[in-house]
Amino acid sequence: MLTATSANIRTHETVENWSYTGANENFFVAAQAGGERVNQESKAFLKLIEPVLQKPFTEVLQFEKFSRELNQKIPQIVCAIGYLLDNVIYVYVQHGVVYVNRGDRFGPIITGTGSASGEVKSDDFLLFTGLTLGKQISQPELQKIFAAGDLSLTAKALNEKIDASKQNQVIAVVIVEVSQAQEKVQAAPRFQEISERARVQVSLVMPRVLLGRIRRNARPLAMLIVGLTAALLILTSVGITTRHRQQQQNEVAQVLGAASHKFEEGMALIDLNPIRARELLLAAKTELEAELIKTSDEKLKTEIASYLEKINQGMVTVSRQYEVNLDSFFTLDLISPGAEGNKLALYQDALVVLDAQHAALYRISIGNKAAKVIAAGSDIANTQAVAVHGEDVFVFTDVIRKVTLSQAQAPVVIEKSDQWMKIADIKAFAGNLYLLDTGRNWIWKYLRTEDGYGSLQDYFVFDTLVDLAGAGNLTIDGAVWLTQNGKVLKFTQGKETLWQISGLEQPLGNHLDIYTDDTTQNIYLLDTDNQRVVVSDKEGVYLAQYSWKENIEIKDFVVSEVIKKILLLSHGTIYGIDLH
Known part of the structure; x- marks a missing residue:
């Protein structure tokens, strides 16, 4: 079992600058505020x-609840x-950071706002502080300080x-040193000595008593010996079986206890740290499956199998793998008979559908499903x-045209450039236009001006070299995102x-589409090879996935976290999946 000791530092407090440090046997906190x-x-x-420092936590669920409350009340x-x-x-x-120092390695566990967990070892050092410290002291300098290996x-x-x-x-700052708890060693029990005289008396008396009994029962001696031998064999056999069963019961009880602890801890971490939660449940499942193979007792096998079923159900919950039916959200026939969609674009409530076959654009309100043709011809x-973007829809042919929803016109706003x-895709962000040019391995940018759009500009900085062959599905949330042959590419500034x-768990396929925007919290990946949409946060931490069995061709997709729907375009139908 591990234990921890801590030291704290608080500096430069004034009337407008406040700091706090605290710790008990298993809880540590560093906080600061100003303004x-x-x-x-x-x-x-x-x-x-x-209250937490006065009455320490006893389970992870309490810590998770406290973290949520802290974020909600004083973010x-x-x-x-x-x-x-x-x-x-x-x-x-x-707005903080936690560093760990282990041997000659030093680095952050987590930075910014969020949660994490991990195994610690004896002689590890942990440093809890705000982001201000890293601006004053670099990570290499901090590592040198921790090289002392002594808390004080x-x-x-x-x-x-x-x-x-x-x-x-x-x-x-709170610095924590983790060490192995010192276990109290109990002295071995002392057995009462038997005196030499007593041993002699016992050794002399017992044979005499036994011999006397044998003489009095000489005739049935053979039968007695046979009976005693048989009884001894039976008792020995029963004793060995009982001991073996007891050993199995003890072993199974230990494995079940450890698996139960991992299961409960993992379920408590589903929202706080889903990756750690899956690791714990998978470890519990592996241990129980190994024990199921080793155990021969049918009753114990049933008990293990029952708990395995519970863990498997937990794995489904933790993995957040939802198998869904694709229900129709909207049929394009309602706008125009025979209409078929090729591309989708979404801005707030306005969903725009490109029907390339009929040279038409449709606009659907995802809130009330009101729909109309906004351009054709x-x-x-x-x-x-x-x-x-807003009331404007942009289409790329060999030029860029703008369709204003209120006017249903399509004038050219950007002429063809040599x-x-x-050009593989086009996106509007903050009023500006971005073009993905896979032929030149480049992204072009046009800035919005009072009169229209400025001249062609490079999005990439001058020394950026990237192969965009096969890339597609440009999407922007401040950063620029692309997909390319089963990979996700991200560009910032x-x-x-x-x-x-x-x-x-299951790797992404080779054919991906991506969706996010500046109002969307997460990243959504359409994995057509595996008939699913995978959801992660913007740091790349897996959150959930939605899969379906219907064998249909998905042309494009968008996501609205406002109405909590994934919208999938397949020819003349837009299908909807509810977000959990």
């Missing part, structure tokens, strides 16, 4: 934290909190380093991509940012 609302925020925080306060249970540390930060020396060195920075910013013939080579999904 006009410092009094209200500090009082609200103390009201929440003091602006800077804090980093931790809860140590057995050999696992559960952490939650708001580390705290002293860190305090001196903060003072030396002379930035006069309020800082709260030669102006939008050969449209390859469509985007929408810089374009192969013109530079590529590494992004990958974590916690997904």
Whole structure:
């Protein structure tokens, strides 16, 4: 069992700058606040934290509930909190950071706002603080400070380093040293000595008594010996069987106990840390399956199988794998007989459908399903991509035209450029237009002006080199997202940012589409190879997936978190999946 000791640092407190540090045997907190609302925020925080320090948590569910309450009531306060249970540390930060030092390795567990958990080991050091510390002291400098390997020396060195920075910013730090708890060793029980005289008396008396009895029963001696031998064999056999069964029962009870602990902990972490929750349930399942193979007792097998069923049900819940039926959300025939969709574009309530076959654009209100044709004819013939922003719909043919919903006209707003080579998609964001050019491995940008749109600009910074062959499905939420041969590409301020999904058991297929925007919390991936939509947060942490058995061709999709629907376009029908 692991235990923890802590040291704290608080600096540069003033009337407008407040800090707080606290700890008990398994709970640690560092918090700081400043500005006009410092009094209200500090009082609200103390009201929440003091009961916890007086009465420590006993289970993960309590820590999870406390973290949610903290986020709901005072989301602006800077804090980093931790809860140590057995050999696992559960952490939650708001505008904060938690570092871990293990041997010669040092780095953050989590930064910003969110939660995480992980196994800790004896001699680990944890540092809980706000983001301010990292602006004053670099990570390599912090690592050097922790190289001392001693709690008091580390705290002293860190305090001196903060003072030396002379930035006069309020800082709260809690440093935790994890160590192995010292178990009390009980002395072995002392058995009462038997005196030599007593042993001699016993050794002399017992043979005499036995011999006397044998002489008195000489005639049936053979039968007695046979009977005693048979009885001894039976009793020995029963004893061995009983001991073996008892050993199996004890072993199964231990495995079930450990699996039960993992199961309960995993279910408590579903919302706080779904990846850790799946790890715990999978570990419990593996242990029980191994024990099921080893156990020969049918009653114990039944008991293990029953608990395995419970864990399998939990795995479905934790994995959030929803098998759905594709129900019709809207039929395009209601707008125009024989209408078929090729592309979708969504802005708030306005869903725009491109019908390339009939050279038409349709507009559907996803709130009340009111629908109409907004453009048709030669102006939008050969449209390859469509985007929408506000009341304006943009289509790309060999030029870019704008269809205004209120006027149903399609004038050219951007003429064809000799810089374009192969435009694969177009998106509107914040009034500006972005073009994915897979022929030039480039993204072009047109800024909105008072008179229309400015000249062609590069989105990528000058030294960005990227192969966009086969890329498609441009989407923007401030960052620019693409899919390419089963991968997701992310670009921020013109530079590529590494992004990958974590916690997904079945890998993504090769044919992906992506959807997100600046009003959407999550990333949605249409995986047509596996007939599913996979959901992750914007950091790449897997959240859920929705799969279907209907064998239909999905042309495009969008997601509205307002009406909680995934909308899938297949020829003349838009299907809807409810978000959980």
